[in-house]
Amino acid sequence: MTTSKQLAAIREALEDYEEGEAIDPVLKKAGLAPASQKMSHDQVVQWLLQERDKADKANIVAQFLHGVETNQAHLRAGLSSLASATHFMQHPFSVDKQLNCQVCGAFEHLDIDFVLLNQTRYLCGSVLSGDIAEMAFFLQQANAIDSPRPEALPLTTRIFEMIRAMPDSARPKDMLKQLRKLKGVKMSEEEARSFIDLLGHCAILQTPEHPGLLQRFTNQGLAPSSSRSSDWSYPVDFWTGANGVYADAMKYWFGDYPQLLAQ
Known part of the structure; x- marks a missing residue:
């Protein structure tokens, strides 16, 4: 430990x-x-x-x-x-x-x-x-790590509640600001950006036109981007608050943790 x-x-x-x-x-x-x-x-x-x-x-x-x-x-x-x-x-x-x-x-x-x-x-x-x-x-x-199932997930629950409450016009940069302000989150800006990118990899943050890597393999070096200046990874780069949280991906990854799923 x-x-x-x-x-x-x-x-x-x-x-x-x-x-x-x-x-x-x-x-x-x-x-x-x-x-x-x-x-x-x-x-x-x-x-x-x-x-x-x-x-x-x-x-x-x-x-x-x-x-x-x-x-x-x-x-x-x-x-x-x-x-x-x-x-x-x-x-x-x-x-x-x-x-x-x-x-x-x-x-x-x-x-x-x-x-x-x-x-x-x-x-x-x-x-x-x-x-x-x-x-x-x-x-x-x-x-190489054997991790027992966690029972209490207060911070993870707050993070997903925050994401679901983002306005329709929100972009990843807006989520980044809110995530780092959230009580209990102790992430550097780089960590927080990577965390949001990770949720895209898992297809939790995606769009119908640009699905996450749970649906298909995507070469990140050849993946499209929302603009030439964007430095967000695919597919979260295209996400907006209107896309919300992809329920099927949440169920796939966190089906054993009903407190994380939308009620």
Whole structure:
């Protein structure tokens, strides 16, 4: 069990880490700094598919809920990965006119820096840009944790009540402001943005024209965006308050927690 003091030290060390620099002993002691590895695209695809096949949805959902209630981003990351990988398919490295894979967006040869992966896992809590190494690693870490079902979910309940109450004209940036103001939420702006993106990955925040990754695999690098200047991920980039919360996705992920479903 990681104490709040230990978690704060880990987060601080990860915030200070830059690729190629000396690794803080705090990260080594916590097991968050294994040696970097060189892997091929095809190896990472196999790694991801193996971890997805091992995944227990109920366990990963329970981790996510614990992560929300205790403000621990790394416990939320597995759900983003599982949703993103739901329809991920077996495929070889495939290019047309670009250097990266036209199916998943990864390059043919990858340098896997596990400290950087843990930096995203602990400081964002969500897969960024559909990175397949993040997806594989986050699932691997989630699969190694046995999380009992949480009973009380006051903060998660308040978050979904807040989302359902957003005006029809609301955009993700408006939700970001409200989320960070919500009593009990202790997220940096980056964490809060990643949390909202995660809900899009899970299809909880989507639009009929732009479904979440629960419905189909989408290469985040090729996904459409609402504008050239937008830095929200697909599909939440297109969400408005009028779209609300997608009930089918809520039931799929949180059917065992009726207090989170619309009454």
